Amino acid sequence: MTASPIGPLKAPSLEDIEALADAAFAGLPARFRALCQGLVIQVVDFPDDETLDEMGAESEYDLLGLFRGRGLPDRGAVDETGQMPNMIWLYRRPLLDYWCDGDNTLDAVVTHVLVHEIGHHVGLSDADMEAIERQAQ
Template sequence: MSDLASLRAPDLAEIEALAHDAFAALPEAFRARCEGVAIHVEDFPDEETLDDMGCETEFDLLGLFRGVGLAQSGEVESGRMPNAIWLYRRPLLDYWAEHDETLGDLVTHVLVHEIGHHFGLSDDDMARIEAAAGEG
């Protein structure tokens, strides 16, 4: 019997473990600036999130940062929800199945991207940083 016959898709806890391992592997200075940021893993974004983000399908969003970025935070408002990152298992697995990278690398990439939003970076900022890093 082939080893492939016994494979199954990672569950929520396994994706969460990948995310926590990826976070733990980041430089300490980077992690320190993420104090209090919660990491959640769900199968899919909820309908409100899909609407807010202008998604056409529930597979369009791999991850999401919700909160106030460090660059915009100023004083902490009373009653404000803590900053949090969501990773979406089913869209991640769908993307992974169609691309040539490891699941761990994909989870790390999406997590770092969402942490970039926590730092106050836009998608355009991060695209420029990634392009520059690819040139080096």
């Protein structure tokens, strides 16, 4: 058996995607990160069945990420007690599938999805999210 000319390859793990998300978050403008206090970012392989049904997804690969919670525009002046934290879910396998079929780097894909989901938390328009993405590059 001959060795591969590019060396051993393996798919990025949950921890690898989490590290990319952490780096992407750290590269965002400080004023944008400040709006994310208390926001939890989770990386899992796939959305659960309940999420897929709720979002009307045809396949477990249809969602790259998801924001759950009450975004800043929907919150009152005082947070309610007992409320679950706002969360962003990044889905590793759909992210990898999307990345493999595209021309972007994996870190660019993770950054794009993370900014988009944080944008839902903050209540930004698509144009605002695109501007923040450009600043993060």
